[in-house]
Amino acid sequence: MQFIDLGAQYKILEERISSRISKVLNHGQYIMGPEVSELETRLSKFVGVKHAITCANGTDALQLCLMSLGIGEGDVVFCPTFTFFATAEVISLSGATPIFVDSDSSFNICSIDLERRIEYVKSQNIGRVAAVISVDLFGLPADYTKLHDIAKKFNLKIIEDAAQGFGGEINGRRAGSFGDVATTSFFPAKPLGCYGDGGAIFTNDDALASLIRSLRVHGKGNTKYDNVRIGLNSRLDTIQAAILLEKLEEFPNELKVRNEIASTYSNALKEHYRVPSIANGFFSSWAQYTLCSDKREDLMSKLKANGIPSMIYYEKCMHQQKAFDSLKDINSNYPNAESFSKSVFSLPMHPYLSQVDIDLIINELLGN
């Protein structure tokens, strides 16, 4: 059994993907070929925003957002402490100061703690309160009703990190549409993955979109050899765009299946485990299905002994990472995130998981 079975998906899409790739090999426009703009149009429709701009990976996508908002030295950017490293890494890379925020019971950023830390940053003159990178962790969109209120109150930009949340929804509105600007990743193991690295940025802001299009190609002006600002080289390869076009066709169906599997897990396990809670109106893309248990290590070895893979996301919070040691004085006290990091473990989750495997996983976890 595999944790995420990309091979099973490939078997179904093999012919369509091969024919898409061979089209690219025949027209030869490997960089910024027609598939890239076709994908951008399809992505913007899917998410329901005006602009989708593809780029090299989900980390660059976040960095391009910070650059486009002019965030750097002297600025403070908030993000959850319970996330993947890239979310926080780009803040330091931009020259700004990261302030980490605790999680609430949904695993996502706690808006009460966010507001408390904004007040703290202001009272201590740590820097200009500039933005929050909210993460749609494990596929579930963060609580944007609360985040929008806080953003308004403190004049804060919201950068939505939907690397895991792509495909998620709140009341029919799709993840990637909640931030002033949003990002996703097409890393193979994400809900919508390609066969290498890839990413995208979403926004309704025309000016921001054209700035990001310039930044992703060396700060280009009217032509490639007219450079009007310092940027990056961060394009999505045409072949990856071609693969994503085929995978995006299957994606809505895959999301349905992921949700069915998650319901099966939750219904069977809810009496014995802390299962993920999905608030009314919220829809997860189930990048991960995550349980909490104080007997995590025993459970994981029992699963392993029966050929069932499981993973820990995340064993270390951002405030516990050595790379952020120098920020310890201004980043402390994260009881929820620390308790999650000691108890979470994620089960196999992908749309091609068989009923036999699902039953096996549930039976092992129930001790049957």
Ligand SMILES: *Cc1c(COP(=O)(O)O)cnc(C)c1O
């Ligand atoms: C995967 C991930 C990223 C980074 O995406 P890459 O494409 O690997 O650079 C950023 N944020 C979160 C929450 C992620 O899960």
